[in-house]
Amino acid sequence: MASALLSTSRFHPLQNREVGGLVSNLRSSFYGKVIYNQNFVTMKTNSSHGGRAVVASVLGRRVQKKETVIPEPDYRIPVVLLGLSGGLAYTNNLLPAAPIGLLGLLLLFQTTRVRFVFDAEALEVKVGEQLQDSGENVFVGGENRWKYSTFVNWELWWPNFPILVYFKETQTKPEGQVHFFPVIFNGKQLYDVMVERAGPSKNSGPK
Template identity: 75%
Template structure:
């Protein structure tokens, strides 16, 4: 449209005694009108671009709000220390036969407490090792990766409330009819319980109960 106006101005005669004032007026009007159209298009493009930017930002914010943080419960050395204490007491009373396996179990759990970590990410529980949280490889008992999605959990338990010793859960990821796992609680029991309730749903019989 601006091009049409500009072309028309070249052939419209002037009413001022044949002078070119009319041409200048129409040419100026055409340029002004074209500039308005150009600025309008620029504003529309900026609005459209800003709208798309707002949509992208909104999507990122929603995704970040729904993404749960990764939780790694702190290590807890109480169980290996108790086992080593019991082994020491048995050895002191010359009960060397039971002291040996109890002491070995205490040493094993002490070593595992320094390196094994439960990592609760947004969708699954995974067993990792080391300060760098490296993958632990395949499960030596049932095979497959030591990573289980919360959506496959059938049930879980934490024994006992004041001094948690074992955590149990059953999942259908490893096999459809369910696979049971037992782990010694070498982590902070309260942190472990809280994140299990949040990610896998409330336990049926474990303590502490939800208020």
């Protein structure tokens, strides 16, 4: 821990002497970055009160921590799929109605429980109201948590009615791993936080 020590012996009775503007930067021998700034400002002496020193120091740069963002669930996709399935079944098109209806039911269930959690460092998939760990990724392995610094690219399809979100990261494997998720969250909130945490997308954006 950096510390500053100012010692004074005896000051001659001068009228309001000011000493200021000393700035000290200590650099880390490991990273070569400024890790400590110390500012000594305005030191005054007064003949009637003896020596008095006022020292103000600033340690490093205060960084504002990013808040955790959880986009709200959005039921539009499962509702559309279930409606389409019902329409197909009504017209006796049972063969396509069955898989579409099952997909709609699956997404409806997932919308009630799956959450994207954007913390200060990474995107993580959680489940349930208590935001429990979702475990290992069943398709590519590894935990369902990816640091923004490993994102290569991401897209939101389609902005007017977002259906899929895609991103590619190098955390799972160095050559890059692609992920696709149905947009069962508020598309605008999802887009805004992705831009803020992972950088802008080249081809997608809300209209």
